[in-house]
Amino acid sequence: MGLGWFGAPEHNRWLAAETHALLRYARASAVPAGFGWIGADGAVDPNHPVELWITGRMTFCYSLGALMGIPGCRRYADHGVHALSTALRDHDNGGWHSAVHHEVDEQGRGTPVDPQARKEGYQHSFVLLAAATATAADRPGAHELLRDAMAIQDRYWWDERYGLTNESYAADFTDPEDYRGINAAMHTVEAYLATADVTGDVRWLERAVQIIDFAVNLQARGNEWRLPEHYDTAWRPRMDYNRDEPAHPFRPFGATPGHGLEWSRLTVQARGALVARSLPVPDWMLSAAEELFDRARTDGWRVDGGPGFVYTTDFSGSPVVRERMHWVVCEGVSAAAALRQALLDDGRGEIDVELYEHCYRSWLDYAEEYLIEAPGVWTHELDPQGRPSTRTWDGHPDIYHALQMTLMPRLPVWPAMGQALAEGRLDEPASPLPVHAQQPRRRGFFSRG
Known part of the structure; x- marks a missing residue:
């Protein structure tokens, strides 16, 4: 059957070109409070606020770009880490707001679209994923963001009784929702796997x-x-x-x-x-x-x-x-x-x-x-x-x-x-050797030679 597409140089070039193009296109989503929703015209749609899940995902994406050494990605990864650390953070109740307006105040804080909006496990999973990936990229502030995101997971989102996750709370982390969803649990799995790898x-x-x-x-x-x-x-x-x-x-x-x-x-x-x-x-x-x-x-x-x-x-x-x-x-x-x-x-x-x-x-x-x-x-x-x-x-x-x-x-x-x-x-x-048998590898894109 032969090699086929997997590993073929020209196919990998196509994948890489699309990687670069996606990261280039999405730069338009950056707004002061994080990353906005890109409309059909390629510009941020002002009718959509800055949502936590999108900012988490975009921070994850640009952290991957930074790790690959794609010029320009570091500043967008850093922008995401800063937004998650400041603009989208709930400085009164802990955790993160689900959505804030595009602009920030003089302290860099965002204004919640609805101060009483519920906090969602789905959205918080992307904070953890972003923080873990930005930590792998060694971006400024990422380690502290990861520490805080892990603490919030431990305190509110992980339910030891069932070995599963909680769904949502009121803004002050009271009134847990009488619903559980597999979608939030799924994205929490992804975030937990990334956290395990970066922290050990x-x-x-x-x-x-x-x-x-x-x-x-x-x-x-x-x-x-x-x-x-x-x-x-x-x-x-x-x-x-x-x-x-x-x-x-x-x-x-x-x-x-x-x-x-x-x-x-x-x-x-x-x-x-x-x-x-x-x-x-x-x-x-x-x-x-x-x-x-x-x-x-x-x-x-x-x-x-x-x-x-x-x-x-x-x-x-x-x-x-x-x-x-x-x-x-x-x-x-x-x-x-x-x-x-x-x-x-x-x-x-x-x-x-x-x-x-x-x-x-x-x-x-x-x-x-x-x-x-x-x-x-x-x-x-x-x-x-x-x-x-x-x-x-x-x-x-x-x-x-x-x-x-x-x-x-x-x-x-x-x-x-x-x-x-x-x-x-x-x-x-090909999967690397088990951890105990591995030789240390250099970090970062310069290790590619």
Whole structure:
């Protein structure tokens, strides 16, 4: 079968060119209080405030750019760290505001859009991810931001009773919401994996694996690999949640194939972290990641005669919301790359990875044909006929999923992206030796020679 696209110099050049273009395009999102929402015209949309999740994601992205040595990225990473440390921080109650206005006061503080708005675990997970990745890049203030974000996770978001995460609180961290969501838990897994790698504290990895065990090994496995999204406070599934608002951008009804793909990738990455630390590896992890991938592919991809992945299905696999989200394709490409590499790391042969290589090529071809308007400019949502849609999203809110998609094929499944780049592992996708057997590596992009 040969090398194919993976590792081919010209393909890696295409991925790298898209990485650069995304980071260049997204510079337009910088505003005094953080990063704004880019509209369809390529400029910040003044109708959207500075949202915590977008600023966290953009800080993560520019920290990756800084680690790769892409000129200009350091100042945007530093801008993000400063915004998270000052403008978006709740200096009265702790934690971070969900949204602030674009401008800041003379002390650099932002004005909350709604001072009584709830604090969300989903949004706080991106503060932790950004802080961990900026710490890997050794950006000013990042270490202190990471320390604070870890403390907030310990105090409010990690629920030791269930080994899972809390969803939201009132602005002063009272009145916990009587809802639990798998989306917030999923992004917390990503943040915990990055934190474990940059700090060396295995506690964060253990927490991530606990969440994955519940979501993947229990809930997805128990529902034919269609993962319920919504739960009560005892983490019992609420299968009809938001049936009357099926296209909700964060809490849609039913199963979400894109999240199945994302959980597949995260399961592979957590497994890689356990292997690297010579910790016990549950025997279900790799096969479960493959099952999640296969269910998402068969339920979501071209199932209604049109190109692309449907957004959601019911629990029999029938499409519910048929819009095509760009992030789903991005997560499919990333999951295909991660699974392929994990199988190769385990000594599986070309026959075992052929499906993932086929999906990888097909989904990138789809992205190039339908989603990439110009280098670095992705349409975030399409209708079932492949035309731009704004049913759920408008404009170009962030580059988080697309940027990761351009890097996942070029990196090992472990460590997390920030730490992998800090260790100079770009274009070295084979998993490194276990931690105890590694030789020290120089940090930063100068280690590439």
